[in-house]
Amino acid sequence: MSSRKATFKKRCAGLLKKLEQIAILCDIQAxxxxxxDKSPTVWPSVEEAKVIVKKFEEIPKPKQLSRMATHQEYRQQKVIWMEKQLEKLKKLNNQKEMDIFMH
Incomplete structure (x- = not known):
């Protein structure tokens, strides 16, 4: 078995394990x-996956798309969030510097 196939198998197993953990911890259907290479790997089973996908497809399109984001949109949201965090930390730092200066 080539190293690529071995790596694929390991990563596939890790991904399936993580998805199962998320589904259990968050009490969600996933x-x-x-x-x-050969046949697709489906978790939890083909039948259950079909049911979950069907439920998702029955949700109205606007609601389906409301929480979805492209990679670019996701990165932009992250940048905005990080900038807000930076501002909070700067304010906190300034407060602490002022406290030290005053004492």
């Missing part, structure tokens, strides 16, 4: 289909 499914995944991974297309590899």
């Amino acid at each position: 499914c995944i289909a991974i297309f590899g």
Whole structure:
């Protein structure tokens, strides 16, 4: 077995494990289909995945898309959030510097 196939198998197993943990910890329904060399790997099962996908498709489009973001949109949201965090930390730092200066 080539190192690429071995790496794929390990990462696939890790991804399935993480998805199962997220589904349990967050009490959500989740499914995944991974297309590899031969046949796709589906978790939890093909039947359950079909049910989950069907439920998702029955949700009205605006609601489906309301929490989705492209990679670019996600990065922009992250930058905005980080800038806000930076401002908070700067204010906190200034307060602490002022306290030290006053004492």
